[in-house]
Amino acid sequence: MARLNVNPTRMELKKLKARLATAVRGHKLLKDKSDEMVRRFSLIIKENKRLRDEVEKELSETLRRFSVARSVTPAYRAETAFSMPTVAVKAECGTSSVMGVDVPDIRLVNEKRADGLPYAYSEITSEADFSVAQASALLPKMVALAQTEKTVRMLAAEIERNKRRVNALEYVMIPQLEETIKYIKSKLDENERAAVIRLMKVKNKA
Amino acid sequence: MNEGRLAIVGDGDSITVFKAAGVATFPAESAEKAQTVLRRIAKDYQVIFLTEEYARAIADFLKRFDEQPYPVILSIPSKNGSSGYGIEQMKSAMERALGVDILFND
Numbered sequence: 001m002a003r004l005n006v007n008p009t010r011m012e013l014k015k016l017k018a019r020l021a022t023a024v025r026g027h028k029l030l031k032d033k034s035d036e037m038v039r040r041f042s043l044i045i046k047e048n049k050r051l052r053d054e055v056e057k058e059l060s061e062t063l064r065r066f067s068v069a070r071s072v073t074p075a076y077r078a079e080t081a082f083s084m085p086t087v088a089v090k091a092e093c094g095t096s097s098v099m100g101v102d103v104p105d106i107r108l109v110n111e112k113r114a115d116g117l118p119y120a121y122s123e124i125t126s127e128a129d130f131s132v133a134q135a136s137a138l139l140p141k142m143v144a145l146a147q148t149e150k151t152v153r154m155l156a157a158e159i160e161r162n163k164r165r166v167n168a169l170e171y172v173m174i175p176q177l178e179e180t181i182k183y184i185k186s187k188l189d190e191n192e193r194a195a196v197i198r199l200m201k202v203k204n205k206a
Numbered sequence: 207m208n209e210g211r212l213a214i215v216g217d218g219d220s221i222t223v224f225k226a227a228g229v230a231t232f233p234a235e236s237a238e239k240a241q242t243v244l245r246r247i248a249k250d251y252q253v254i255f256l257t258e259e260y261a262r263a264i265a266d267f268l269k270r271f272d273e274q275p276y277p278v279i280l281s282i283p284s285k286n287g288s289s290g291y292g293i294e295q296m297k298s299a300m301e302r303a304l305g306v307d308i309l310f311n312d
Contacts, residue, residue, distance in 0.1 A: 041303050045296065052292050056283050063284070066223040089228040093210030093252045095275050104275040106210065106253060135227040143212070146253050146280035152296065153272050156303035 003180040008187035016184070020177040027169040034162050037099045041155050044098075048152050051145040058138050066131035089139060101158045103151040108140050210252030210276075215240050220257050220284040229255070237263035244268075244279070252276045257284035258291040 006012045089108065096105040213230040214221045225231045232247060234240035240260040244267070247254065254277050261268065261281035271279055281291055300307060 038304060042308055045300055045308070048296060049293075052296065056292065060283050062223065063220055067219060070219065070222070089212050091210040091212060091253060093208050093276060102275050104252075104278050106278070131223050132226040135223045139212075139227060139229070142255065142280065142282065143253060146255070146278045149280055149292075149295070150275065150278045152299050154275070156299040157272060159303040 002176065003183050004176060006180060006184070008184040010188065013181065013184045013188070016177055016181050020174065020181065023169055023173050023177060027166065027174065030162060030166045030169065033099065034159065034166055037155065037159050037162065040098060041152070041159060044148060044155065045152050048145070048148045051141065051148060055138065055141055055145050058134070058141070062131050062134040062138060065134065069131055091143060098151060098155060099158070101154050103154055104147050106143050106147050108143055208252075211250065212253045212255070213247055213251035214255040214282075215243055215247075216255070216257035216260065216282075216284055224255075234260065240264065241267050248277050252278065254279045255282050256280070257282060258289050259284060262289070262291050 004016075006016070092107045092109055094105045095102045097103070211230065212228075213232060214224045215232045215234055217235065218233045221231045221233065230251065232243045234243050237260045240256065241264045244254065244256070244264075248271070256268075256279055258281045261279075268279055271277060281295070283289070283292075297307065
C-alpha cells in the first residue's frame with residue numbers, strides 16, 4: 001500500500017495519528033450502520049415478497065374476471081360505462097426515515113362513494129361489478145406494495161453505498177495512514193540515532 | 207403529509223378496471239408511449255402503476271426514479287398474467303444489498 005506523500009516530521013505524525021483515530025472510529029460506526037441496515041432490509045424484503053405474491057395473484061384474478069366481463073359487452077358500451085369514474089382515490093404521501101434514508105410513506109384516504117359503481121347496473125354484466133369491487137379492494141395492498149418495493153430499492157442502494165464507504169476506509173484509508181505513520185516513526189528514529197552518533201563522533205574528536 | 211394521486215399506465219384492457227376504481231388511467235400502446243406519458247405525469251402523480259411488459263422495456267428510464275422517494279413506480283402484472291418481473295427486481299435489489307439470496311434459495 002502506497003504511503004501518503006508527507007514530510008516525516010513530528011507535526012505530521014501527530015496529525016496523522018488524529019486522522020487514523022477518526023478513520024477507525026468512523027469505520028466502526030459505518031460498519032454498525034451497515035449491519036443494522038442489512039437486518040432491516042431482510043425484514044422489509046420478506047414483507048415485500050409476501051405482498052408481491054398476494055398482489056400478483058389477486059390482480060391476475062381481477063384482470064381475468066374483467067376481461068371476461070368486457071368480452072361479453074360491446075366495446076363501445078364498456079368504454080362509456082367506465083369512462084366516467086365517480087371517485088378519485090386520494091392518498092396521503094409523506095416520507096419516513098429508515099436508517100437515515102427518506103422512504104415514501106403512503107396512506108390511502110378512504111372516501112365513501114355513493115353507490116359503489118360508476119355506471120348503471122343495466123349497462124354491463126355483474127362480472128364487471130365484481131372485478132371493480134375487487135380492484136378497489138386491492139388498491140390499498142397495491143399501494144402498500146409500491147411503498148415497500150420503493151423502500152427496498154432505496155435501502156439496497158444505500159446499503160451498497162455504505163458498503164463502499166466501509167471498504168474504502170478498511171482497505172485504503174486505514175492501511176495508508178498506518179503505513180505512513182510507521183514510515184514517519186522510523187524516519188524520526190533514524191534521525192535521532194544519526195544525531196546521537198554525530199554527537200559521539202564530535203566528542204571523540206575533541 | 208402531502209396529498210398524492212394515483213395513476214396507472216398500461217395497455218387499454220389491463221387498466222380500464224382501475225378507472226372505475228378511481229385511479230387516473232393513461233393508456234399507452236407501446237413502451238415508448240408509456241415512457242413519454244411517464245415523463246409527463248411523473249411530477250403530478252405520486253404513485254404510478256405500470257404494467258410489467260412496459261416496465262421491463264423501459265427499465266433504464268425507470269432507474270432515474272430510484273433515488274428519490276417520489277414518484278413511486280410499481281410494476282404490476284397485466285391482463286396476460288405475471289411474467290415474474292417483480293420477483294426479478296426484488297432479487298436484483300437483494301443481490302445488490304446482501305450479496306446472497308435469502309428468499310428464493312430453493
